[in-house]
Amino acid sequence: MVYRYDTADTIVAPATPPGTGAIAVVRLSGSEAIAIANALLPKVDLAKVKSRTVQYGVLSRDGEELDEVLVTVFRAPHSYTGEDVVEISTHGSMYVVRKLVQWCIDAGARMAEPGEFTMRAFFNRKMDLSQAEAVIDIIQADSAAAHRQAMLQLRGAYSEQLRLLRQKIIEFAALLELELDFGEEDVEFADRTQLQGTLQEILRLTGELRDSYRLGVVVKEGVPTVIAGRPNVGKSTLLNALLREQRAIVSDIPGTTRDVIEASLLIKGVRFRLIDTAGLRQTTDTVEAIGVQRAKEYLQKSQLVLYVLDATEQSFEAAKAEWEKLELPHAYVLFVANKWDMVGDGERPVCNHQECIAISALHGHGLDALKDRMYEMVIGDTSLQEKTLVTNARHYQALVQAHEALERALQGLEESLPADLIAMDIRQASHHLGAIIGEVDPEDLLDYIFANFCIGK
């Protein structure tokens, strides 16, 4: 079944290339584009604004503010696709872009297929002949790239898990169909307990794959890691020490770092995007105050926080209390007790290694332990090669939808619904999974049935 060319859906995708630029643009197209964007921008009413004008707004949902953005509304037919289009310019952060796309999907949009905006433009006769060939090239290139990516993913553990998932789905669907199309045959039909068992196994597989997306994204895009703490505790020294280069200006003057500095660090193949921020304190210096404000914003978006404390001045408990006051419970936090070498033996504060690592950034002590701990906190204790990770937003979306359909099927089994009604949910699930495990055709089910059961009068 082919829903992917459905031009009635509203589609969404980043319109700028992945990677960190100054700004990034997310584009929505379709009849619901304006309504969806409107729901995420409480301070403006896009329904009322004039076509092709720019609005300022703050992306937010359920009180969570994501970014300050500029929004351009293009009403049909005067848009790129010929449909209602909304373009949202965010700050150039992959995190913001991804989150925004996810919000749009939650609000009813569908992730666009490669070339789909352009395809719609063609459909609505918004382009001339000379552009046609170029567009086809884009579609081909996109699908070739997607194919290459899929091939890469299909090696090793990833492919094994998907092969198993496909096999289980076919098995389950075939057992249902066996009961339906061959109910008169003298074969042993699967009982409901057996079917529930298989379905739970399928749910476990899709659930794991779905949940791997969080990690998959991190691995693909890098782990946003904010180095935070009071002024002059040695945050920038730590950055430089981890990178082994003089990236940030360091001095003993508190508040030297005023803007945010980003740098990239590889630990066992995982990229950590280190973000050095201005020290957190009340300040009257306007420039520094902006820096502090931005540090807080970055903290909101980080995945991992290295909270640096000066071991000569502050205890771990005090630093922890300070951190908790910031109320950022979603991130992993690791306390880094710096200047450890300058603390006298008797005065050393507790540093239990689970939450707190003692280092000397200046002398390079404890940095390996710190790196190991950073990796463990984000990835866990297995090596990355052994994990199956979903990194593609479309695959993630498909898994979420498949999982929902499978849960409905399980509920149907529990309620003893007839198999043909349960089969509807299974068909939907295998349709969603088609992009990941390959389409499951009626012929696949019949192959399974004829191979495993003696059918035929």
Place this chain on the structure above:
Amino acid sequence: MFETYDVVVVGGGHAGCEAAVAASNLGARVLLITLNMQTIGQMSCNPAMGGVAKGQIVREIDALHGRSAIVTDHTAIQFRMLNRSKGPAMWSPRAQNDRMQFALFWRKSLEEIPLIDFWQDMVVGIVVKGDRVTGVRTRLGYEIPARAVILTTGTFMNGIIHIGEKQFGGGRMGESASKGITEQLIDLGFEAGRMKTGTPPRVDGRTLDYSQMEIQPGDEPPSKFSYLDTPVVQDQLPCHITYTNPEVHAILRKGFDRSPMFCGRIKGPGPRYCPSIEDKIERFAERDRHQLFIEPEGRNTVEVYVNGFSTSLPEDIQYEALKKIPGFERVKMFRPGYAIEYDYFPPYQLYHTLETRTIHHLYFAGQINGTTGYEEAACQGLVAGINAVLKLRDEEPFVLRRDEAYIGVLIDDLINKGTKEPYRMFTSRAEFRMLLRQDNADLRLTPYVEKLGMRNIERRIALLREKQKTIEQVERFVSEYSVAPEQVNRMLVEIGSTPLSQKIKLVTLLRRPKVDFRLLRQCIPQLDAFLSQLKEEYVQAAEIKMKYAGYIEREKLMAEKLQRLENVRIPPHIDYSRIHGLSAEAIEKLSAIRPQSIGQASRISGVSPSDVSVLLVYLGR
């Protein structure tokens, strides 16, 4: 000697008969040419119609004013509604028939139609002028002029029958094969192939001991196939069930070295869902028994059909093995089972109207297209018959969608996916089976009969209106009636459903699992009184429609989404090799099949999503 017929139908099997009826329903002058007037409407294999998915097709044929259901009802000896314990989409009518009466009734039905003439002869070729068929040539030396020709040759084209090491030409046991057509069509550019099927031995019922078998009676009360006023079967005959055993298997194995299947003399693929008994014991060696259905061939004969024992092993082995089956100790065999190989034409060479792409006004229906089954054949004959006439009149073709009929699924599958083995319908092939139920084929399809202007449909239309009206009445009653907790709570507790705490509309309660009209009628006398005045069959249709409304709606929505792609038409003469960006495989498949819409293109195996995007972009121009 012959006038110019509108339609010449070649073959008098299930496809040929329905083709002749459909063409005459539209007022065409039809000539039915058959090798043998005695075998019109012959059931070559088992004496039964319908079954899972097939029963739905018979209902659809009836809804489209075909005759298969009527013939079945008049000659049934047993009726069962299969899959009654499953959801309503799975309910499937099946009848055992009196083989001889069935054929006789078909012939009588055709003879009652003044527009149909008959001629017994062998068609050895078609007459072609340019790229259009203008008639057929026969063995007696006639060139019969025709404006359209429908070939329904079944297993007869270059048919070869195999029994053990013996093989001989034939279209059915005791009937000669037909020759000439395949060779000519290949010369005209058609691709041909071979397929295989088989049939079990027929035995003498007087020699069977039924006391050693399980009895399988018909439904009581039985239902029927036709939506018209046909009779319900009286005095049903039972079937019986018995099993093979290791002794039977051992004897059969002794003949494997003389098996035409295992020795490679048969090359065409056979149907996997209808394997021979030798195939079953070879492939499922761990099973020590296989089920056999012992089916009576009719009321006025002692001949019995051994369903499940299809074989092409030597007849002496067949006989010896049969004797070891419980109840068969004294068996005498009337005719041995055999396998038959025959020519077919891979169906991608057809349009959805079943007209060939190469020769205008030439149509193929039935086994010639690689299908198997009376029902599959009959519905193709009907579609070919209708379209042959519509094209002569320059009218829009009649093509059923996948979401409106199994017939639509069947033809669309044949053309886009082809088939590697004889194609049989299964409900799993339909993506919208909740819509394609046996209870609503008339509601789905009979309006087309009216639109097409078929003859003698007054009664059918009147019954359709009555059914629609009844359903509306029931829907109104059930949506308006409020049911109180004290009326139904005892029943709900008994079936393990949550009791009501306040009044709710009856329709809401009906949608709960396990709740149905039967239970509700026991608790609510007003409902029972209301429904009792209405026709039971229509009440049931209304019940299904309301009870499963959520599921039906869901499939309707999906079907509508897909329909948008069907509406993007692809112009007929598009040169795929010149579309930049299509994959080589897609170019080949698209050029061969020439889909009429983007929806169809997307269902062709080998055409990827990105190929479809490229096509869309191209068409966006």
